[in-house]
Amino acid sequence: MTTAVAPVQPAPVQPDKETTVGNYFVSNYPPFSFWKPEFVGDAFAALERPPNDGTHLGVYLHIPFCRKRCHFCYFRVYTDKNSTAIKGYIEAALKELRLYAGKPFLGGRKPSFIYFGGGTPSYLSVDQLRHLSDGMKAILPWDQADEITFECEPGTLTDHKLKAIREMGVTRLSLGVENFDDHILEINGRAHHSKEIARAYRYARELDFPQVNIDLIAGMVEETEANWRECIRKTIDLQPDSVTIYQMEVPYNTTIYKQMKAEGRLVAPVADWETKRHWVAEAFAELEKAGYTVASAYTAVKDKEKARFLYRDRLWAGADLLGLGVASFGHVGGTHFQNHHDFEPYVNALTDDKLPIYRALTPTADERLIRELVLQLKLGQIRCSYFHDKFGVGIRERFQAPFRILQDWGFLTLRDDIVSLNRDGLLQVDRLLHEFFLPQHKNVRYA
Ligand code: SF4
Numbered sequence: 235m236t237t238a239v240a241p242v243q244p245a246p247v248q249p250d251k252e253t254t255v256g257n258y259f260v261s262n263y264p265p266f267s268f269w270k271p272e273f274v275g276d277a278f279a280a281l282e283r284p285p286n287d288g289t290h291l292g293v294y295l296h297i298p299f300c301r302k303r304c305h306f307c308y309f310r311v312y313t314d315k316n317s318t319a320i321k322g323y324i325e326a327a328l329k330e331l332r333l334y335a336g337k338p339f340l341g342g343r344k345p346s347f348i349y350f351g352g353g354t355p356s357y358l359s360v361d362q363l364r365h366l367s368d369g370m371k372a373i374l375p376w377d378q379a380d381e382i383t384f385e386c387e388p389g390t391l392t393d394h395k396l397k398a399i400r401e402m403g404v405t406r407l408s409l410g411v412e413n414f415d416d417h418i419l420e421i422n423g424r425a426h427h428s429k430e431i432a433r434a435y436r437y438a439r440e441l442d443f444p445q446v447n448i449d450l451i452a453g454m455v456e457e458t459e460a461n462w463r464e465c466i467r468k469t470i471d472l473q474p475d476s477v478t479i480y481q482m483e484v485p486y487n488t489t490i491y492k493q494m495k496a497e498g499r500l501v502a503p504v505a506d507w508e509t510k511r512h513w514v515a516e517a518f519a520e521l522e523k524a525g526y527t528v529a530s531a532y533t534a535v536k537d538k539e540k541a542r543f544l545y546r547d548r549l550w551a552g553a554d555l556l557g558l559g560v561a562s563f564g565h566v567g568g569t570h571f572q573n574h575h576d577f578e579p580y581v582n583a584l585t586d587d588k589l590p591i592y593r594a595l596t597p598t599a600d601e602r603l604i605r606e607l608v609l610q611l612k613l614g615q616i617r618c619s620y621f622h623d624k625f626g627v628g629i630r631e632r633f634q635a636p637f638r639i640l641q642d643w644g645f646l647t648l649r650d651d652i653v654s655l656n657r658d659g660l661l662q663v664d665r666l667l668h669e670f671f672l673p674q675h676k677n678v679r680y681a
Contacts, residue, residue, distance in 0.1 A: 317359075367402040389425050
């Protein structure tokens with residue numbers, strides 16, 4: 235006699251109500267806590283090998299200076315560096331690029347995308363920006379770059395500085411607006427005011443940047459539904475080429491968390507996850523009504539042909555990246571690495587003509603597959619054939635269990651070659667991605 239065994243039902247999706255401390259956003263895989271100083275030799279070895287055919291090369295430069303530290307900020311930033319220190323930092327970054335430029339991994343490639351992130355790249359003066367960009371171009375020309383992105387804090391922009399940024403060749407100007415309300419900006423520690431947003435946006439339009447992006451955060455401290463709706467209305471009024479929306483998270487090294495800890499609070503004083511998702515859903519719906527297309531878990535674009543995010547797309551498809559600057563992340567020939575995350579060790583290494591790489595990891599083939607799959611799922615749709623062609627793996631079989639779980643939770647569909655997340659799934663994609671992680675990488679701190 236045989237006994238029928240009932241199919242095992244996956245556990246129901248866990249509610250994630252309150253915003254508690256931790257990293258929500260999945261920006262890479264395996265988690266950074268698995269990158270180790272003892273693997274730095276792998277990174278140096280990868281630099282000595284020629285590139286694989288057709289691999290894009292990008293350059294990221296971290297400018298770690300800001301006027302004030304926002305209370306939700308978890309990046310490596312400094313608000314106390316004088317012009318001598320900034321000048322020294324720029325020279326260090328140029329030296330870093332020069333050290334890379336002599337290595338075999340380049341194989342004659344020039345960067346196809348460049349990204350100035352921070353921190354606040356627009357904190358630099360016009361002279362500093364010109365010196366930096368001229369120096370970078372002299373080492374590794376930008377004439378083959380399809381996209382040059384530059385992040386700005388609206389209060390640091392003058393017409394003169396924006397003109398210099400345009401003359402650098404920047405194609406996407408990303409304005410860190412976050413919110414349009416002066417009280418919300420102030421209470422969250424932002425340095426800019428609402429009138430500076432309008433002024434910066436107007437200058438940017440006059441200078442005809444090919445793509446102007448507005449960054450928003452859903453769920454800042456004291457934000458209300460009415461405030462959020464007003465932010466979306468004002469964004470749509472401006473008609474940016476693209477809009478990026480992040481849901482507020484509270485990692486360990488933020489001022490908000492330090493205050494929570496001091497007060498013995500476990501729950502952050504910001505909207506809960508359900509509310510934030512609801513607000514982003516509303517924002518996406520309004521943007522769609524205004525003619526925008528939702529292009530990923532965080533972006534809506536006005537014209538799909540014109541507004542692109544090549545930095546994201548190429549990185550998520552395994553491009554090589556030179557991560558310049560303090561705490562920057564790079565990736566060459568299958569090895570991930572990160573620079574020293576403090577100012578002095580970073581600058582001192584370069585003063586000694588050494589690359590400032592601090593920790594590294596070479597993922598296995600399976601981990602590389604998971605990395606691309608989870609990152610590309612943030613676009614809302616992936617093709618099985620892409621992974622079969624690139625990794626020789628049938629993802630429907632390899633990821634049968636997590637696909638099944640996400641299907642049962644009502645977030646995912648599998649149709650022929652296409653795996654898609656619905657809007658509800660897309661809006662909480664970062665927490666769902668952990669289902670695809672190897673057991674040792676689940677539920678670890680993402681720092
Ligand atoms: S402007 Fe950006 S990088 Fe600077 S402190 Fe604020 S969130 Fe951090």
